[in-house]
Amino acid sequence: MRISAVIMGIIGVALLYGGLTYCIGIAWYHSTQGKASTQDNNIK
């Protein structure tokens, strides 16, 4: 497999899965810190 394809695969994973993890992390942080505006906003 070409190195450039491997690098783009890694970049794709980093951008998309990194973005998803970041957003879930924020939601999780707000729910554990009691910062979620309501119980309904907790991500469990």
Next chain:
Amino acid sequence: MNEREQWKNRSIFIMAAVGSAVGLGNIWRFPYIAAQNGGGAFMIPYFIALLTAGIPLMIIEYGLGIRTQGSAFIALGRIRKPLRFIGWFAILSALCINIYYCMVLGWAWNFLFDISDISQWGSDLVASKQHFFKGILHLSDGPWQFEKLHWHLLLGLLTTWVVIWFIIKSGLLNIGKVLLFTVPFPAILVLILLVRGVTLDGSAVGLDYYLAPNWERLHDADVWLAAYGQIFFSLSLGFGTMIAYSSFMPKDTELPNSAAITSFANCCFSFLAGLAVFSVLGYFAVATNVPMESVTESGPGLAFIVYPAALAKLPVWVNFFGYLFFVVLLLLGIDSAFSLLETVGAALSDKFAFSRTTATTITAIFSFIAGFPLATSAGLYWLDIIDHFLMAYVITLVAIIECLAVGWILGAKNFAREVNRTAEIKIGATFSFLIKFFTPLILGVTMVLSFIKEIKTPYEGYPISAILVIGMGTIGLITIGAGLLTAVKTKNDADLGLL
């Protein structure tokens, strides 16, 4: 008015939205579009499109649903009463999309029952094509040659409608339970397909084709438009589904981060599906000694011709992986299909105060009967034409109007202020710029280019009569239907202050 149901919690709501967004297109459209538009380099415009159009549009739809606690016609009607028409336009588009979407799932049921013979009918591309077009669809020579109604297709269609009707009529709590299975399970199955794919000889050829970057293509405006088109179409935006789903959440629900999670999850699945698809196609290309270009297809051709033929060439466990693939297709399709049914059912309940069961049953029976032409020998042609016109014009137009209505009439600043009260990620000036100018402009350009292309050459070379009657006719029917539903006055309209 009936008391509005609510999702159990935010996680279930996000899962429902992801289930709706992730559908057949993630498997059969994204990998092809990526490979054709610069391979790995496509990731750059795709990611930018996600941030600048996908997430802002998702925030708008979530915001409209949550602030009005109603379907698309209520959500838009509350901004300006005439916009109720656009709301119904979106809802009726969802109805039409579901009519043919369920037919595609009907094909998948038929394939599932044919898997035991996959080694024969999928022995090569010619045999696989013959099996799909003649064995399953009994395809005629043109859109006006219906020949006859095929009972196996009708049975597949009926099965899909019974399944999604049963899920939706059981209420949001039960839908939540179904989602706990239909959302994560296909991802696990795709992972299994991916592991099988990358361990095959030749998978690197396919992955190179999918991921090796062609940076030159980034100078091409078409590549950027393809990225915006892909993001927009794959997120289930513009036909009121996200508005309906979010209307079942309390008014103080967090919005921007929920929209971002939904959009990212959808794109993650697409990327993963691309790896699973191209690793197997690479193996197939090497095993049959043909170039990648000749095994790369988009749409039903990929799912029902090329991929099964590739699976039939696997060294072991051919049937197992065949079942796995069609179960993935069905699971992916079913939660998108029931979200479309919910969109229409919820709107009928909001308008006429029908119970969930009544609204769902009326919609399901009507849609099933309306799907009969798709179960004839001309079905594929009808499906293709209707899909093209709805996607290229109707839902794009709805999304443009949503952006302009929120950005200019409701006021992007007012909207952002409302949203930011409970936001985990605040939105501001960038969001305002995107929804007032950038996103409508990009969507408008995509629509105009599609129209210019249409004028130069009729879509896929179909006869003008078919384009006018089937394509434009569907848009005409949706317009008339939306006009009638807007004009009819009900007690609920009065209660909601929409008269």
